[in-house]
Amino acid sequence: MLKWETVLVLNRCWQAIATKTVAESLSMMFSGAATGLNIQGPESMVPYRWNDWILLPVEENAHYVSTVRGKIKIPKIIILCDYDKVPKKRPKFSSRAIWQRDEGVCQYTNQKLTPNEANIDHIIPRSRGGKTNWLNCVISHKKVNALKANRTPEEANLKLIRPPREPKALPITFYIKNKHKIPEWDVFLKYE
Numbered sequence: 001m002l003k004w005e006t007v008l009v010l011n012r013c014w015q016a017i018a019t020k021t022v023a024e025s026l027s028m029m030f031s032g033a034a035t036g037l038n039i040q041g042p043e044s045m046v047p048y049r050w051n052d053w054i055l056l057p058v059e060e061n062a063h064y065v066s067t068v069r070g071k072i073k074i075p076k077i078i079i080l081c082d083y084d085k086v087p088k089k090r091p092k093f094s095s096r097a098i099w100q101r102d103e104g105v106c107q108y109t110n111q112k113l114t115p116n117e118a119n120i121d122h123i124i125p126r127s128r129g130g131k132t133n134w135l136n137c138v139i140s141h142k143k144v145n146a147l148k149a150n151r152t153p154e155e156a157n158l159k160l161i162r163p164p165r166e167p168k169a170l171p172i173t174f175y176i177k178n179k180h181k182i183p184e185w186d187v188f189l190k191y192e
Contacts, residue, residue, distance in 0.1 A: 008077045008176070008185050009034070012084045016173045016188040022065065025078050029053060033082070036075035039184045047079050076184045088169035095120055098137055101167055107138035108148075108158045117141055123164070125150040134166040 007025040009018040020028070028034040035047040038056060048056065056073050058064070064071035091097045098120055104113050107121075121140035124130030127150045138160065140148070148156040178185045 010079045022074050034078040034080050037077040087172045089172050090169040091167050102139040106141040107161050108144050110161050121145045138164050
């Protein structure tokens with residue numbers, strides 16, 4: 001996907017909440033659900049409704065879609081007209097997410113681990129009905145996990161440093177990445 005094929009979506013309070021394709025963005029503008037943000041520099045960002053957007057003059061460094069009526073500028077950012085919420089999202093459960101939650105620290109020894117020294121321990125072993133989820137998995141040193149085997153921490157004479165928790169849901173803005181390095185997005189993606 002080319003960088004001008006991804007459009008940042010802001011809610012009506014100008015907070016980043018999603019990305020869309022060019023086709024989706026232009027459709028939203030055409031239907032009146034969104035306005036396009038015409039950006040002429042950091043001090044000049046003006047929202048335009050569809051009927052005014054299609055009349056914008058052709059600029060040398062902008063990207064366009066061609067239609068039978070002429071070129072239409074591709075917006076880099078659109079603003080929703082009626083939506084003012086910021087959705088929240090919880091990180092997906094994965095070994096990487098467990099590593100981040102536990103900050104790479106063995107939850108039995110409090111030792112900072114390298115990825116090669118660590119693995120995921122099921123507090124209640126799977127062989128005894130333990131689930132693979134946020135509340136039953138922690139980062140553990142491989143040697144500690146091997147000694148624990150299929151026992152509970154109490155049976156293995158181990159104590160958790162802190163009980164595992166499910167991460168909080170964060171505003172979706174935290175998860176939107178400016179992977180195409182579009183400079184105009186940086187104003188709205190403060191957490192990058």
